[in-house]
Amino acid sequence: xxxxxxxxxxxxxxxxxxxxxxxxxxxxxxxxxxxxxxxxxxxxxxxxxxxxxxxxxxxxxxxxxxxxxxxxxxxxxxxxxxxxxxxxxxxxxxxxxxxxxxxxxxxxxxxxxxxxxxxxxxxxxxxxxxxxxxxxxxxxxxxxxxxxxxxxxxxxxxxxxxxxxxxxxxxxxxxxxxxxxxxxxxxxxxxxxxxxxxxxxxxxxxxxxxxxxxxxxxxxxxxxxxxxxxxxxxxxxxxxxxxxxxxxxxxxxxxxxxxxxxxxxxxxxxxxxxxxxxxxxxxxxxxxxxxxxxxxxxxxxxxxxxxxxxxxxxxxxxxxxxxxxxxxxxxxxxxxxxxxxxxxxxxxxxxxxxxxxxxxxxxxxxxxxxxxxxxxxxxxxxxxxxxxxxxxxxxxxxxxxxxxxxxxxxxxxxxxxxxxxxxxxxxxxxxxxxxxxxxxxxxxxxxxxxxxxxxxxxxxxxxxxxxxxxxxxxxxxxxxxxxxxxxxxxxxxxxxxxxxxxxxxxxxxxxxxxxxxxxxxxxxxxxxxxxxxxxxxxxxxxxxxxxxxxxxxxxxxxxxxxxxxxxxxxxxxxxxxxxxxxxxxxxxxxxxxxxxxxxxxxxxxxxxxxxxxxxxxxxxxxxxxxxxxxxxxxxxxxxxxxxxxxxxxxxxxxxxxxxxxxxxxxxxxxxxxxxxxxxxxxxxxxxxxxxxxxxxxxxxxxxxxxxx
Numbered sequence: 057x058x059x060x061x062x063x064x065x066x067x068x069x070x071x072x073x074x075x076x077x078x079x080x081x082x083x084x085x086x087x088x089x090x091x092x093x094x095x096x097x098x099x100x101x102x103x104x105x106x107x108x109x110x111x112x113x114x115x116x117x118x119x120x121x122x123x124x125x126x127x128x129x130x131x132x133x134x135x136x137x138x139x140x141x142x143x144x145x146x147x148x149x150x151x152x153x154x155x156x157x158x159x160x161x162x163x164x165x166x167x168x169x170x171x172x173x174x175x176x177x178x179x180x181x182x183x184x185x186x187x188x189x190x191x192x193x194x195x196x197x198x199x200x201x202x203x204x205x206x207x208x209x210x211x212x213x214x215x216x217x218x219x220x221x222x223x224x225x226x227x228x229x230x231x232x233x234x235x236x237x238x239x240x241x242x243x244x245x246x247x248x249x250x251x252x253x254x255x256x257x258x259x260x261x262x263x264x265x266x267x268x269x270x271x272x273x274x275x276x277x278x279x280x281x282x283x284x285x286x287x288x289x290x291x292x293x294x295x296x297x298x299x300x301x302x303x304x305x306x307x308x309x310x311x312x313x314x315x316x317x318x319x320x321x322x323x324x325x326x327x328x329x330x331x332x333x334x335x336x337x338x339x340x341x342x343x344x345x346x347x348x349x350x351x352x353x354x355x356x357x358x359x360x361x362x363x364x365x366x367x368x369x370x371x372x373x374x375x376x377x378x379x380x381x382x383x384x385x386x387x388x389x390x391x392x393x394x395x396x397x398x399x400x401x402x403x404x405x406x407x408x409x410x411x412x413x414x415x416x417x418x419x420x421x422x423x424x425x426x427x428x429x430x431x432x433x434x435x436x437x438x439x440x441x442x443x444x445x446x447x448x449x450x451x452x453x454x455x456x457x458x459x460x461x462x463x464x465x466x467x468x469x470x471x472x473x474x475x476x477x478x479x480x481x482x483x484x485x486x487x488x489x490x491x492x493x494x495x496x497x498x499x500x501x502x503x504x505x506x507x508x509x510x511x512x513x514x515x516x517x518x519x520x521x522x523x524x525x526x527x528x529x530x531x532x533x534x535x536x537x538x539x540x541x542x543x544x545x546x547x548x549x550x551x552x553x554x555x556x557x558x559x560x561x562x563x564x565x566x567x568x569x570x571x572x573x574x575x576x577x578x579x580x581x582x583x584x585x586x587x588x589x590x591x592x593x594x595x596x597x598x599x600x601x602x603x604x605x606x607x608x609x610x611x612x613x614x615x616x617x618x619x620x621x622x623x624x625x626x627x628x629x630x631x632x633x634x635x636x637x638x639x640x641x642x643x644x645x646x647x648x649x650x651x652x653x654x655x656x657x658x659x660x661x662x663x664x665x666x667x668x669x670x671x672x673x674x675x676x677x678x679x680x681x682x683x684x685x686x687x688x689x690x691x692x693x694x695x696x697x698x699x700x701x702x703x704x705x706x707x708x709x710x711x712x713x714x715x716x717x718x719x720x721x722x723x724x725x726x727x728x729x730x731x732x733x734x735x736x737x738x739x740x741x742x743x744x745x746x747x748x749x750x751x752x753x754x755x756x757x758x759x760x761x762x763x764x
Contacts, residue, residue: 086485088513092552094737096487097542098122098730101480103439103453103461104131105155109162110445113138114191115477116146116156116165117453117463126150127729133167135191136477138465143478146193153187155208160215164188166199168209178203186218200257207252208275213282218257221278223250224271226294249294250274254287254309269314273307276300279347281340285311286365288338288347291318301649302332306349308365319363323373329356329574332651337387341399345369346419348388348401354533354652355577357570358384360403362419369420376416377427382407383566383573384414386438391415391468392445400447402430404438406567409494409506409538411438413450415468430470437461437539443468451477455539457492459484484540488513490551494538497594499563500586503575506568507560507591508536509600510551517599523748524556524601526592526628528610528617532564532576532584544733545611545634546740553741556600562587562617580640580656580671581620588621603627607744611635611687612695612725616673619703622684623676630747632740634687635725638677638699641668648693677706683714683747685739689723714747 090096101121108115115136120129133146133153147153151171158165166188173180179187179198183205189196200206202222209220227236228247236247251271257264267287274295279288287309292300306319325331333351340347345367352358360376378384386404401424402415410433417425431438436454439461443450450468453461463478490510499505512522527546529536536559542548550557561568563583564576576583595601607630610618615636622631637643641661644653654660657667669675684707688700697719704717718739720732727733745751 086482088486088488090483090486090488092487092489092542092548094549094734094741096483097544097549097733097737099481099483100460100542102129103463103478103480106440106451106453106463107156107158107165107442108138108444108449108451108465109158109191110160111162112444112446112449113162115442115451115463115465116158116191117478118154118156118167119480122730123150127731129728133165133189134478135165136463138475138477141477144191144193146189146191147196157209157211159188159211160213163190164195164215165191166209166211166218168206170205171198186220199259208278210278210280212280212284214284216259217284218259219267219278219280219284219287220255220257221252221275222255223252223274223295225249226251226271251294252291254278267309267311267314273316276304277336277338279338279340281344282342283344286340286344287311288340288349290335290338290349291316301334301651304335306335306338306363308347320373323375324351324359324361328359329353330651330655332649332655337389339388339390341390341401341419342392343399346399348390348419350384350386350388350403352384352533353655354649355564355574355655357573360384360388360401362401376401376403376419376424378405381567381569382414382427383568385411385566389441389443391447392443402441402443402450404441406535407433408567409508409535409561410434410567411537413438413441413452428470430468431466432470432472435472435474436464437537455537455541457538457540458489459540460542488552489540490548490557491515492538492540495558495591495594497591499583499590501583503563503572503583503587505560505562505587505591507558508538509595510547510557510559511600512551512554512556521596521599521602522554522556523605523607524558524592524595525550525607525609525744525748526588526621527557527559528588528608528614529559529561529565530610530612530614531566532562532613532617533566533573534613535561535565535567544727544736545614546609549737549741550744556595558591558595558601560588560591577656578658578667581673582670584617585620585624588617589625592627605629605748607631607748608682609634609740613637615687615695618684619673622680622682623673624679626679626681628682630744631682631684632687632743633684633700633703634736635689635692635695636673636686636699636703637695638672638703639674640672641665642698642702643695644668646696646698674702674706677703678711680707680711680713683743685716685718685743687718687720687727687736687739689725689727690719690721691723692725694725716743 105118120131123130131152136143151169153169156167170184172182179185179201186199186209206220252275254267273291276290307316337350348362364372382405385406388403391400399419400417401419405414412431436456439453441452451465455461464474466474495509596603608628609632611634615634618633619636644650657664686700688697707713707715
């Protein structure tokens with residue numbers, strides 16, 4: 057289903073090995089002698105966020121990794137010198153150290169963290185505060201000490217202040233205010249909400265001033281103008297279960313008058329293909345005359361919207377043109393140092409399973425230049441980026457066929473002169489990696505579909521068919537990656553165990569043009585299923601897949617499609633359904649983003665009853681013969697556990713199909729703890745070994761099981 061990011065987010069990549077284009081700090085390539093096992097997953101560190109210093113001398117990044125004895129991955133800050141590549145770890149606490157931002161003079165790195173000490177006194181009470189540290193690792197200190205913590209923060213362009221937000225519980229006035237206040241620990245559908253205050257902390261005087269008179273809305277994200285006189289924010293009336301999809305507004309806060317002005321939203325609501333857009337990434341142009349933000353839709357192409365807020369074009373609002381087959385997929389940022397008609401705006405985008413950075417020059421009153429790609433088309437897969445203050449360079453977190461994301465720099469003008477700054481996962485250099493390639497086939501109606509194929513290390517084409525698992529991505533407004541990706545949903549591990557793995561980018565996936573994306577509207581459990589089954593046929597015909605040894609698995613929309621596929625065919629010998637929808641109408645009733653269901657079924661349940669029935673696996677579940685393991689988080693708000701329980705009831709109690717239900721306590725839409733991710737992989741391997749390969753379960757010692 058929408059907005060799933062089981063790890064850090066879906067990303068993509070190209071057949072050409074990036075190492076051929078890079079200056080790499082590693083002295084030599086190690087011999088690939090290590091056979092990958094499940095336990096290796098927990099050795100992989102992930103580069104999540106990058107920020108380049110204003111003077112260009114260093115890059116800081118947030119790195120998450122598993123720590124022995126801890127349930128969750130720890131996130132720490134690291135810094136690397138861009139000239140010498142000397143690397144230093146900055147933070148060591150069991151905390152989430154995120155959102156690094158540099159001071160204007162490059163002397164400090166500010167970040168958000170939830171540090172905790174036995175005393176549990178602010179700022180060590182586990183609540184999020186703003187901290188800072190010098191790039192040499194000295195001077196660690198709490199910048200804010202707010203009871204209850206802060207929600208978000210920004211460092212001002214001149215480095216003299218930070219602006220941060222706090223949340224406040226609000227009980228609405230009315231006839232039942234007293235009851236809501238008296239029984240405040242209950243959960244209410246309306247009338248009790250979390251609202252936002254905005255504050256400014258002067259870093260010279262260390263005095264704090266509240267900028268908002270009253271908390272009258274919830275602020276999801278914000279940006280500060282360079283002169284600090286205005287704030288642009290994505291806001292919602294109150295923070296409730298449904299608080300972002302279609303209900304959010306773009307508003308400008310005037311610091312002097314303490315007044316909010318909401319922008320007219322016809323362009324991205326009334327006049328958009330769907331009114332249920334997700335607003336993200338507000339940002340002011342350096343000259344302060346314009347702002348931009350991103351709009352994403354379930355099932356429709358995303359947009360970048362630009363608004364002229366002052367100057368000769370004041371009031372103009374327009375969308376940036378999306379060139380060719382590119383689907384916009386990430387946050388927007390203005391090129392620092394740009395001015396007026398020379399402004400340049402950059403955003404992440406995806407084309408043909410490759411995430412890259414795209415920019416538009418001269419963004420001025422709707423007359424901007426053509427879109428250009430900054431990162432080389434066959435370079436690597438972009439996860440995150442940051443533009444240098446001088447506007448000349450960009451730092452990126454990028455993966456390729458041989459490694460997870462690493463930190464690089466390259467000229468903003470584009471090209472292939474990548475400079476690799478880090479080796480975050482040196483152990484991967486010894487792994488026997490899957491053979492990864494993009495493959496294409498024709499669907500039932502003649503549409504060309506692409507997928508990512510992983511084959512075992514050393515596999516030679518023509519050496520015979522393999523057992524194959526079909527791994528289906530979520531979204532569906534997303535896509536599978538052409539990159540080395542080791543995750544708990546099948547990538548890398550199955551190829552390492554001798555399987556072929558196919559990840560189809562079925563109709564509705566991003567990066568293949570607008571028509572391919574919107575072709576799924578009104579055709580769920582139809583064109584997507586046909587695209588996947590045609591891909592299986594193609595792999596069988598090419599001698600890659602053994603037709604008698606097929607499995608299917610997925611999470612979120614991938615779990616939904618797994619449910620659809622086992623009702624459509626009995627060719628799969630085993631299935632793993634993760635957080636999958638069983639009944640589309642019920643999904644509208646109980647999920648936190650109902651616009652997803654409305655968009656794809658072209659209406660509400662009572663308006664599109666036939667479409668809801670057709671798109672629901674429930675009404676063909678009696679055809680299922682496939683042994684199925686079902687996974688779901690106990691508190692999943694996106695695809696609530698009722699779907700998985702209903703599927704299990706149908707298969708187990710009524711249809712007598714071999715099945716198992718695994719509910720992960722305390723988890724939401726993705727699995728977050730070491731034990732739960734370990735269990736997910738172990739159960740899937742055991743399930744497919746038994747039902748696809750016919751292997752009997754063997755008793756293993758606890759020590760041996762830990763290694764797998």
